[in-house]
Amino acid sequence: MKDLMKKLTEAYGPSGNEEQIRDLIRGEVEPLADEVRVDTLGNLIAVKKGSGGGKRVMLAAHMDEIGLIISYVDKKGFLRAQPIGGVDLTTLVGGRVVFSDGAIGVIAPEDRQGYRKEADLSKLYIDVGATSYEEAKHRLGQATGFVRPFADLGQRVVAKAFDDRIGCVVLIEALRTLRDTPHEVSFVFSVQEEVGLRGARTGAYGLDPEIGIAVDITPAADMPEAPKLAMVLGDGPCIKVKDSGMLAHPGVKDLLIDTAEANQIPYQLEVLDRGSTDAAVIQLARSGVPAGCVSIACRYYHTPSEMVDVADVENAVQLLTALLEQPIEL
Amino acid sequence: MTEEATVLLEQLSNAFGPSGNEDDIRRLLARTLSDKVDSLEADALGNLTAFKAGSGPEPRLKVMIDAHTDEIGLMVTRIEKNGLLGFRAVGGIDDRLLLAKRVVVGSSRLPGVILAPPVHLAKAEQRKNVIKIDQLAIDIGASSEDEAKKLVNIGDYAAFDTRFQVLSTSGLRTVTGKAFDDRAGCAVAALLAEEDYPVDLYLSFSAQEEVGLRGARVAAYRIEPDVAFALEGTVCDDMPKKVDTSPTTQLGKGPAITVMDRSFIADRRLVQLLRDTAEANGVPYQIKQPGVGGTDAGAIHLAKTGVPSVAVAVPCRYIHAPVSLLSLEDFDRLVALMKAALRALPEYWKV
Numbered sequence: 239m240k241d242l243m244k245k246l247t248e249a250y251g252p253s254g255n256e257e258q259i260r261d262l263i264r265g266e267v268e269p270l271a272d273e274v275r276v277d278t279l280g281n282l283i284a285v286k287k288g289s290g291g292g293k294r295v296m297l298a299a300h301m302d303e304i305g306l307i308i309s310y311v312d313k314k315g316f317l318r319a320q321p322i323g324g325v326d327l328t329t330l331v332g333g334r335v336v337f338s339d340g341a342i343g344v345i346a347p348e349d350r351q352g353y354r355k356e357a358d359l360s361k362l363y364i365d366v367g368a369t370s371y372e373e374a375k376h377r378l379g380q381a382t383g384f385v386r387p388f389a390d391l392g393q394r395v396v397a398k399a400f401d402d403r404i405g406c407v408v409l410i411e412a413l414r415t416l417r418d419t420p421h422e423v424s425f426v427f428s429v430q431e432e433v434g435l436r437g438a439r440t441g442a443y444g445l446d447p448e449i450g451i452a453v454d455i456t457p458a459a460d461m462p463e464a465p466k467l468a469m470v471l472g473d474g475p476c477i478k479v480k481d482s483g484m485l486a487h488p489g490v491k492d493l494l495i496d497t498a499e500a501n502q503i504p505y506q507l508e509v510l511d512r513g514s515t516d517a518a519v520i521q522l523a524r525s526g527v528p529a530g531c532v533s534i535a536c537r538y539y540h541t542p543s544e545m546v547d548v549a550d551v552e553n554a555v556q557l558l559t560a561l562l563e564q565p566i567e568l
Numbered sequence: 569m570t571e572e573a574t575v576l577l578e579q580l581s582n583a584f585g586p587s588g589n590e591d592d593i594r595r596l597l598a599r600t601l602s603d604k605v606d607s608l609e610a611d612a613l614g615n616l617t618a619f620k621a622g623s624g625p626e627p628r629l630k631v632m633i634d635a636h637t638d639e640i641g642l643m644v645t646r647i648e649k650n651g652l653l654g655f656r657a658v659g660g661i662d663d664r665l666l667l668a669k670r671v672v673v674g675s676s677r678l679p680g681v682i683l684a685p686p687v688h689l690a691k692a693e694q695r696k697n698v699i700k701i702d703q704l705a706i707d708i709g710a711s712s713e714d715e716a717k718k719l720v721n722i723g724d725y726a727a728f729d730t731r732f733q734v735l736s737t738s739g740l741r742t743v744t745g746k747a748f749d750d751r752a753g754c755a756v757a758a759l760l761a762e763e764d765y766p767v768d769l770y771l772s773f774s775a776q777e778e779v780g781l782r783g784a785r786v787a788a789y790r791i792e793p794d795v796a797f798a799l800e801g802t803v804c805d806d807m808p809k810k811v812d813t814s815p816t817t818q819l820g821k822g823p824a825i826t827v828m829d830r831s832f833i834a835d836r837r838l839v840q841l842l843r844d845t846a847e848a849n850g851v852p853y854q855i856k857q858p859g860v861g862g863t864d865a866g867a868i869h870l871a872k873t874g875v876p877s878v879a880v881a882v883p884c885r886y887i888h889a890p891v892s893l894l895s896l897e898d899f900d901r902l903v904a905l906m907k908a909a910l911r912a913l914p915e916y917w918k919v
Contacts, residue, residue, distance in 0.1 A: 254833030313812055379858060433833065443873050
């Protein structure tokens with residue numbers, strides 16, 4: 239599973255530019271699913287048809303990652319950028335970005351002292367090694383992702399874009415593990431979550447599910463001087479109660495809790511003050527969908543070094559598999 | 569640009585249409601288009617859809633061309649004892665632009681002016697700070713609350729009183745007027761109906777864009793297009809710069825294509841179609857600075873199961889101000905680019 243984590247997290251896929259990561263995931267799910275398709279906005283949907291008599295279930299994990307988009311090329315060939323999603327500006331200096339064609343750029347501040355006082359994207363530029371405007375002008379409007387290799391720390395692992403490639407790993411492994419299910423399960427690898435939960439919204443409209451579950455990361459709060467939140471690494475997948483975009487459907491939340499307890503799978507409850515997931519838009523699709531979320535506690539989210547615990551990932555896979563193998567009544 | 573097209577832009581720019589009160593614009597467009605399209609339909613929110621069937625073989629692509637009819641404006645919120653009218657903004661208006669501007673108020677288009685303390689009386693401190701919108705009022709010359717109430721009701725709209733003007737008939741052929749955002753887009757969309765295309769065209773003149781992309785949202789739900797183009801009058805950044813860092817689009821450099829803004833990420837196939845079409849036809853174009861602003865494409869691309877969308881605009885200086893300025897060269901280029909792109913679209917979409 240760590241090989242898959244490495245493969246997915248090191249791939250390029252800022253919001254709106256998910257082709258490469260989608261091809262990688264398609265390669266993983268094609269041998270496992272009954273049907274694989276790409277919808278209008280680019281969501282990858284792998285369907286497990288099930289033995290019948292169950293519900294239409296939508297699982298969603300987003301493929302896209304935060305990044306930078308080139309907004310200006312100056313006369314010397316230096317680039318300026320705007321954020322794609324919620325980029326933490328304090329993590330940028332000295333980092334690298336990669337373009338869809340593999341080209342690399344270095345992020346540098348105009349004034350290091352000044353940047354230490356105030357992190358401001360307009361005071362940063364990207365150096366792609368160009369010596370003129372002509373050499374770099376085609377970069378205008380191109381999206382970049384961050385560059386950082388996956389690192390295996392043993393029980394814990396670090397990578398960029400665990401938000402939400404770790405959710406993609408959970409979905410792929412659940413699809414691999416799932417034996418018999420009465421449900422028609424759509425494993426949706428969604429686009430454009432980081433810019434406003436956009437892919438899951440149209441994806442859910444198209445699928446018209448009877449139950450929806452997002453799998454995403456949630457901020458862990460077990461580090462020094464961390465905010466007073468309950469989520470910690472290693473205590474099991476987090477079952478969402480609420481975040482700033484949704485109240486989890488109580489039936490779905492209880493179903494997840496009951497399934498975890500019946501199968502002795504460790505879990506935590508998540509009450510998140512800020513941020514949301516694809517589940518927030520799935521629940522509002524058409525005339526409404528009972529929706530919940532399984533989260534993986536993650537340290538240092540939206541930085542190039544996001545950390546998760548492997549046991550949480552394995553337990554999330556078990557939880558979803560157990561849930562899908564039983565009849566669902568809300 | 570033909571004389572007829574300039575007249576259309578002039579009429580659209582001069583007409584009164586703050587968000588939620590787009591009737592005049594809709595009627596003007598309906599009159600203009602009635603003999604050029606197959607059907608015209610107004611919906612519950614005040615959108616106007618003009619349908620023109622394609623000439624290509626079926627099944628034909630359903631193409632939505634969106635331009636919003638509404639403009640930023642003001643709404644009367646209180647009538648003071650002395651006959652002055654308190655107001656709020658409808659859409660995004662910079663408070664700094666309001667002082668001493670002429671406006672027209674209500675359905676009788678009553679002339680008025682936004683008050684401003686004369687320089688003689690303004691204290692030094694006052695002159696350094698922006699006067700906030702809630703400290704301002706519209707003066708219609710009424711001497712009392714009773715007199716004002718006979719002329720105006722709370723909830724009446726006001727729009728800036730700016731007449732269209734040609735500045736230059738050579739070079740960039742510049743014109744000024746109000747509401748080029750998005751009457752420029754409306755005029756371009758209306759001119760597209762002059763020709764036949766291989767695709768089914770749904771010209772959607774959408775209400776209430778400036779207050780949250782509201783009209784386009786329901787229009788896209790009803791039309792269910794295969795692809796969508798939002799036509800806009802967008803920002804220019806031609807102020808002199810001390811450092812070489814961040815101009816966005818510039819006047820006279822051609823239509824501005826949006827790759828990403830706050831409301832959506834453009835479908836890259838459609839961006840490529842516009843770029844390829846512009847290059848093949850020798851039309852200059854520019855890429856709008858990503859991450860800035862929002863358009864109806866933000867609502868359209870999320871309709872139902874999603875709609876591949878792109879936005880392309882006439883660059884306009886001073887948008888969201890009482891007066892803006894555009895180049896008819898840029899305007900003509902957007903018309904030419906869209907006509908060519910609509911002809912090329914079916915072949916392109918197969919690939």
